[in-house]
Amino acid sequence: MSAEAIDFLLSRRSVKFVxxxxxxxxxxxxxxxxxMCAPDHGQLRPWRFSLIRGSAIEKLGEKVFETMAAAGVQVPPEKLAANRRWLSQxxxxxxxxxRLDHSNAKIPEHERMLATGAAVTNILNAAHMLGYAAFWSTGLGTYVDEVSEILGYDSLDYRFMGYIAVGTPAAPVKAPERPDYHQFVKEWTDD
Ligand SMILES: Cc1cc2nc3c(=O)[nH]c(=O)nc-3n(C[C@H](O)[C@H](O)[C@H](O)COP(=O)(O)O)c2cc1C
Structure with missing residues (x-):
């Protein structure tokens, strides 16, 4: 791997306001x-993506808020306003x-979710490498089944995993502070 590619991985950070x-x-x-290059046990390709652009973003936001209200999920007005401001940009x-694919009993469900998470990580890194910023959010009613269904993901067959906002940072981005990996790594030896 070139030094440049590893530098991109080391400098990625999430940016919400794009x-x-x-x-x-x-x-x-x-x-x-x-x-599509994410690791994927059994080549199930469980990831599904829906692109929402331009005025469709604000329309989706309004539908999500209505659906959450109808489902009895309370969102404080200031949080609604903050989400509207975020989505408008x-x-x-x-x-x-x-995709859960209940017919496949061989690969456990959590491995499909991990593969989908890995696919999202590739998206975050690829966006960064191309000069954009991105942010994975499980706000906006991600865990409300009816919201998943607005996007065409029947909650019996799919696990909705949120939204990735992609764009140009709205404000200068500071270099991220990351922990030293030593705290998370130990050597195992067969002594
Ligand atoms: C599955 C998942 C869901 C997330 N959902 C939210 C969210 O709803 N709201 C939020 O503020 N951050 C959320 N985050 C965290 C941000 O996407 C981001 O990772 C975090 O701010 C740390 O930034 P970093 O990626 O630069 O370390 C989520 C992260 C993951 C992995």
């Missing part, structure tokens, strides 16, 4: 193709779902 421009068509194609939302 604005135009979002990735161009060819850039988005590369970002989504990167998702986002050029691209990618909704993420994992």
């Amino acid at each position: 604005q135009e421009p979002g990735p161009s068509g060819p850039e988005l194609a590369r970002i989504l193709q990167a998702a 986002v050029p691209l939302l990618i909704a993420v779902a994992c």
